[in-house]
Amino acid sequence: MKKNIAIIMGGYSSEYGISIKSGNVVNKYLNPEKYNAYRIIISKEKWFYLDKGDNEYPVDRGDFSINVNGQKIHFDCVFNAIHGTPGEDGLMQAYFELLGIPHTSCNHYESALTFNKRDLLSTLKPYAIPCAISYHLNKGQEVDEEGIIKKVGLPCFVKANRAGSSYGVSKVYQKNELQKAIDSAFKEDDQVIIESFLEGTEVSVGVITYKGEVMVLPITEIISENDFFDFEAKYQGKSQEITPARINENQEKNVRKWAEFIYKTLGLKGYTRSEFIFIGDVPHLLEVNTTPGLTEESLLPQQARTAGISLEELFDSAITEALA
Numbered sequence: 001m002k003k004n005i006a007i008i009m010g011g012y013s014s015e016y017g018i019s020i021k022s023g024n025v026v027n028k029y030l031n032p033e034k035y036n037a038y039r040i041i042i043s044k045e046k047w048f049y050l051d052k053g054d055n056e057y058p059v060d061r062g063d064f065s066i067n068v069n070g071q072k073i074h075f076d077c078v079f080n081a082i083h084g085t086p087g088e089d090g091l092m093q094a095y096f097e098l099l100g101i102p103h104t105s106c107n108h109y110e111s112a113l114t115f116n117k118r119d120l121l122s123t124l125k126p127y128a129i130p131c132a133i134s135y136h137l138n139k140g141q142e143v144d145e146e147g148i149i150k151k152v153g154l155p156c157f158v159k160a161n162r163a164g165s166s167y168g169v170s171k172v173y174q175k176n177e178l179q180k181a182i183d184s185a186f187k188e189d190d191q192v193i194i195e196s197f198l199e200g201t202e203v204s205v206g207v208i209t210y211k212g213e214v215m216v217l218p219i220t221e222i223i224s225e226n227d228f229f230d231f232e233a234k235y236q237g238k239s240q241e242i243t244p245a246r247i248n249e250n251q252e253k254n255v256r257k258w259a260e261f262i263y264k265t266l267g268l269k270g271y272t273r274s275e276f277i278f279i280g281d282v283p284h285l286l287e288v289n290t291t292p293g294l295t296e297e298s299l300l301p302q303q304a305r306t307a308g309i310s311l312e313e314l315f316d317s318a319i320t321e322a323l324a
Contacts, residue, residue, distance in 0.1 A: 003076040005035045005319060006064070008092065010042045013084030014167040014188065022294040023081035025301075029311040030079075035319070038066070038075070042082060042092070064099055077322050078103040079315070080270075080291055088291045089115040089162060104318040105270045106290045113266065114288045117161050117193050121285070127265065129258060130284045132157075132195040137182065139190035145178050152196040159195065160188035171197070200278040203245050205259040206292070206303040208271050208314075209321050214263060216256045217303035221245035241299060243306045247278070255283040262288060270318055273300050 007030075009023025010016050023039060030037045039050045040059060047059035049066045057066050065074050078096055080103050086092050087105070090112030096103045105111060114120050121131050135151050137143065149156075158181035160168030168188030170181035185192045202224075206217035223240040245252075259274045262285070273292035276283035292300045296311070304314045 002034060002036050003319070003323070004073060005030060005037050005077050005079055006040045006075040007037055007079045007081055008040045008042050008087060009081045011082040011084050011087050012042075012044050013163065015083040015163075016043070018293060018295075019081055019083045019087070022083065022298070025295050025311070026079055026081050026315055029315050030319075031312055031316060034316070038073070040066075042086070064096070064101060075101060077101070077319050079319065080105040081294055083289075083291055083293065084163065085115075088289070102322040104322045106268050106272075110266055110268055111290050114268070114272075114290050115162055116191075117159065117287055118191065120288060123266070124262065124285070127261070129262070130279075130282055132198050132284060132286070134196070135194040136161075137192040137194065139186055139192075143179060143182060145175055148178065148194055149175060152194055155197045157195045157197060158182055158185050159193050160185045161191035161193045163188040198277040198279060198284050200280075200284075201245075201247060201251075202275065202277050202286075203247065203255060203283070204241075204299045204303075205255055205274045205276065206271065206300045207259050207263040207268070207274065208300075208304075208317070209269060210309070210317050212321075212324070214260060215307075216260050217300070218243050218306040219245040219247065219252065219255060220299050220303055221247065241302065243299075243302050248281070250281045251278055251283070254281060258283055258285065270321065271300055 007023050007026050009019045011019050027037050027039050041048055041050055049057040057068050059066055065072055078101055080087050088111060090108035093105060093111050094108035097108055113123060118136055133152050135148050155171055155173045158170045158172055168185040170184055172178050172181045182192055202222045204220045204222060208215050221242040225239060255276050262274060263272055271292055273289045275286040277286060294301060301311055
């Protein structure tokens with residue numbers, strides 16, 4: 001009997017449009033002989049099922065069901081394609097866990113932890129995972145420009161603490177650019193992380209659970225045409241993404257080890273993608289994404305293809321793992 005799969009997409013953040021693209025790709029590649037796929041749009045205004053004719057059917061949030069032409073439909077599994085809040089920060093995960101509905105992403109605590117860059121790095125600190133020097137700032141706190149620069153140096157990166165797709169990220173070269181960058185980050189979140197600039201090769205490492213085993217996918221090297229891997233570089237073709245990465249054997253061994261260690265130590269599930277920068281042969285962790293982009297051009301699908309895993313197989317495996 002075919003399983004009913006809700007593909008949730010959209011969300012409440014600036015990543016709404018990217019998430020819709022990811023969700024539509026999942027919908028396109030789910031095997032119709034195994035699954036009845038339902039596109040569920042989650043927005044601040046409303047939650048609804050969007051059928052092939054673009055008709056909308058509201059979601060009953062009491063049990064996460066829909067009513068289509070008098071028939072009440074429940075879901076066997078939720079495929080999470082929401083980037084940012086509420087799909088990547090633990091809110092949807094907690095909701096589904098309360099309802100007892102299996103879903104393809106990490107559990108609620110692990111999602112919230114990895115989405116919060118400051119908390120993630122603090123949690124991993126006892127394991128001596130290398131990362132940039134950082135300074136933390138909350139909305140309403142006094143901005144001590146001298147103190148910030150003394151700690152992290154120039155140039156530095158100013159980032160929204162809980163945001164993705166490089167929204168709210170600026171590279172700052174001069175002290176007089178700092179306040180503007182902080183203001184920009186605060187438009188995305190009321191917490192900011194300011195990090196020292198790491199100069200080296202940037203790589204992205206996908207780690208998934210595939211056929212019951214934790215698997216590190218082929219590594220992608222990122223070369224941005226812009227000053228860093230910003231929104232344009234990620235989504236508007238302003239970067240080269242080379243899979244497998246042109247790194248030496250020692251670098252590959254080190255980064256694969258750390259990526260798998262983080263996945264297993266934090267108890268992550270489903271798909272993750274970790275970003276690192278090499279200083280010499282040492283990978284420095286930037287962040288961990290637990291609902292990475294899933295369009296045909298996105299990094300994780302690129303890595304899966306290089307590993308010989310089709311999108312149909314990749315998406316099928318996430319559901320199989322969630323239902324196990």
